[in-house]
Each structure stands twice: as C-alpha cells, then as structure tokens.
Amino acid sequence: MTALRKLNRKGIAxxxxxxxxxxxxxxxxxSLAVLYVDDFSTPVLPRIDVEPRALxxxxxxxxxxxxxxxxLESPSLSADAELWSWLxxxxxxxxxxIRGGKRRPREDYYYIPSSRRPQRHLLAGAYGLYRLHGEHARVLLHPSVHQHGRxxxxxxxxxxxxxxxxxIEVVDRLYWNPATSRPKRGAASDNQPGSLRRLIAVVQQLDLNYDLYGMSAPEIEALLPSEFEAWRNGIPPSVAG
Amino acid sequence: MLRKLNFTERTRIPRSECSVELRREPDGVLAFDPKFDLAGIAAPDEARIYIEAQYRTSYMRFDCGSIGNPAIPRERRLTEIDSDRVVRFRIKVVGQSGGEHRIIASSNDMLISCDRGGSGTRLPLLPVNFDDLGDQVWRIHFEADQPVLELNNRIDAIERLARSDPQFFALVYPAAVREVLTHYVLIERRDEGDEESEWPAFWIRWARELAGESLPSDADDRSAWIDDVVVAFCSLHRAAEKMRTGTEEPQ
Structure with a gap:
C-alpha cells in the first residue's frame, strides 16, 4: 500500500x-522518485492508502x-490538479x-489536468462522471482505463x-446492453438513425425550447422522435443484421 | 449585420432586465447576486425562474421562485464552478403546465459586473482567466460572445505581471484590443446598430468613444478605424513611455 500524495509545481513540471x-x-x-520525494510531492493528510491494483x-x-x-470528498476534488497528476x-x-512494443503517451492533459479539457484526464474525468451519474455513466466509462472512448x-x-x-440516464437507457455488459452495437455510429450523434443533434434543438436540466430521463425520452424507438426496445434491426 | 432568427415562441429576456454581480467571498469562493425584472414577460404566475451558472463542464442551477413569487435564492455560492473568475449565466422562465418544462423566456448571457470593494461595480470588458496554455503566454478566447484574456498559469507571478508590469501591458493589451475588435468588426461584421446589450456592442461603443469616431461601414475603413482605436488606447495609457521608464501601472 502507498500513501496518497499530491504533486507540487516542481513535480508536475x-x-x-x-x-x-x-x-x-x-x-x-x-517507481519514480517524483512520486515519493518531498521536493516533488506532499503527502495527503490524514493518510489515505492507495494500492497499485489493476484498473x-x-x-x-x-x-x-x-x-x-x-x-477527501468535496465539489472541488475533481479539479485538484495536483492530486490527479500524482494518481x-x-x-x-x-x-x-505498451502497445506494439512501444509506450506512446498521449497529450499531457490525459495525465495532468487541464481546465480547458477537464474531461480528458483519464482518471479525474472518469471520477467526475461517476460521481455525478453513478452507474448511468457506464456507457461513457466502459472503455479500458487508458482510452477516452467514442x-x-x-x-x-x-x-x-x-x-x-x-x-445521461437516457444515454444509458438507450445504448447500454445489459446482456453483454457493453454499449449496444452501432450506438456510436456516425450514420445510424437514433445513434448517439443523432441524439446529441436532437437534444441541441430541444435545448432551445425545453428546460432539459429540469426534466427526468422519461420526460426527455418522451420528446425524442421515432428514430430512437428501436433503441429503447433493443438493438435496431438495421444494426442487428 | 448578423441576423438572429427565432423560430420558436420563446421570448428573449432583454439584457437590460437581468444582470448578475459577481463577487468573492472571504474564503475565496465566487458568489453572485442577481437582479432581474420579469414584469414585462408574458408568462403564467406559476412559471418557474432558474438561473444557471456555467463554465466549460461545470454547472450549477439556482431556483429563483416563480413569476408570481420571484425569490433570490439564499445560497448563491458557486462552489461547483471550476473557474475563479469567468462564469457565464443564463436565466430561464420555464412553464409548468402539463409538466412540459417548456422555456417561455430566456437570456443566454446575462450581464455580469464585478464588485470592486468600496468603489462600486464595473463591467469588465476583458475578464482575465488563468489556464495552462502550453508554450503560449496569452491568448484571446471567446466564451460565446464574450472575449476572455487567458494567461498561462505555468508562468510564475503571471497575475502580478498582468496587473502591474508596464512591459506586459504594452506588449499584450494593445494586441488583445486589436484582436477582439478584428473579430467583431471584420470577421463577424458587427455594426453599431446591433443589439445594444451584447458584448460586441459594448466593445464597439467603448472603441468609438476612445477613437472619437463611429465605426465605418466599409471594410477597408474599418481596418484603419481599428488602428486608430489601438493608437488611442496606447496613447491614453502612455504604453511606450511606461515601457521605456518602467513605471508600474495598476490594472
């Protein structure tokens, strides 16, 4: 077990x-010294243990x-750049x-939080979404931990x-396949009627006239056009094949 | 001139009828004080009023009562907003009949003024935000229509430099003014007659007063007009002189 720490400015650099x-x-x-040496990081108090488990x-x-x-739970925890950088x-x-014999880190903001792209941090983004949506975030969080996901x-x-x-509950209701514990096939398609991209386009229009933030998932679903009907009931025939 | 088309029955709440004063609490958290007068909005008494605060992915929503019984919420701290300076506010009037949640009226960018301690409030034309900009020192970012000066928080003492360093002022602010005016006046082709309570109009009005002449309609003349505004700005703030002598100027 390792004591949780936060990187300081020098540690982030x-x-x-x-x-x-x-x-x-x-x-x-x-096992970098940056993680454990006081020049680069400070311990979180009271002590919290983190284990290097498989995620x-x-x-x-x-x-x-x-x-x-x-x-440490607080509304600002998701934005604690020092903590999430250490993690x-x-x-x-x-x-x-390592993939194909080589390690290829992505842009820095996937590992060191950026306020411009906060959702891109591979851990803080997932944590924030889970905190907000719970299990309904599973469509968004099903990819491997090193991936961002479509x-x-x-x-x-x-x-x-x-x-x-x-x-987000609507997204879960439409696109999660409980039988496979994965998103329904075709849900991330560019062209499929009723896919997520279509949902985003429709919702943008609805948002002009409806107070979507004040509506429950069933109320939002009731506003959706018929192209989403097949997704409510399973996988659309055009995708199932 | 840009035309805005409204195919819905949604009423636009004039910016003159709704505004927000942004202030900082003793513990550093931002809070807001809204002012709105919706007496002119045709909506049933039971329609609800909401103010939404947003910055990028962070969002908070405040219930402000109903048209028949408006109420400023007691708790107005922006604890869930991931910004310590720049926040956007939207006000909505939402119908409640039949559970339809239809927006009857809204204003997507409420006017924001900032508390200046004992010296009243002012409307910041160019709010400043600090972010990780990689190797850039500064840039202009448009949050919807509002320009924001973003400064690189990787640079030590950047806030102090922005506030009082004459070289920083001389090298950044005239260029920022030019960029914002170019965006509004040449790229978006805004005019002086456009909506009075929108950010482009604030900037054009400010620039007109500075330059002492109205915005021309011809594109070539507009470029020269922007030059005149920047010259007037530098002259007003004695930018070159302060850079030569190193005199500090509070911002």
Missing part, C-alpha cells in the same frame, strides 16, 4: 518532462477511486500501456450535456 522523454523513446521507470475499465477506476477518496503518475503503467469523445464537444443527469 517533472512529470511533463517525463512524458516528453518517454515520447522521445526513454524507458519507463515504474481494467474507466468505470472500475472511477469506482475504486471514489471509495479511496471518500475522506496518473502512480497508475501510469496502466494509463499508457461516446465520451462525442459528448465532450457539447460538454454542457455531460452535466445533465436526465440526459
């Missing part, structure tokens, strides 16, 4: 350099971190796994929709 060096071909070091999916990561961080470095081997990517561009509880 060192993390950035570390990411740059890995992109340039340097070897990954699983298979973003949902698993969100659930684990929600339980670990419960003593990203702690779990870095899983957040940037659903989240599409909703990220209408980021105000991500905070709408009723709408």
């Amino acid at each position: 060192a993390f950035r350099e570390y990411l740059a060096s890995i992109r340039a071909g340097a070897e990954f070091q699983p 298979k999916t973003k949902l698993a990561a969100a659930k684990y971190l929600t339980s670990v961080l419960e003593p 990203a470095l702690f779990f870095f081997d899983q957040l940037s796994p 659903f989240l990517f599409d909703l990220d561009y209408r980021r105000d929709l991500l905070t709408n509880r009723g709408l």
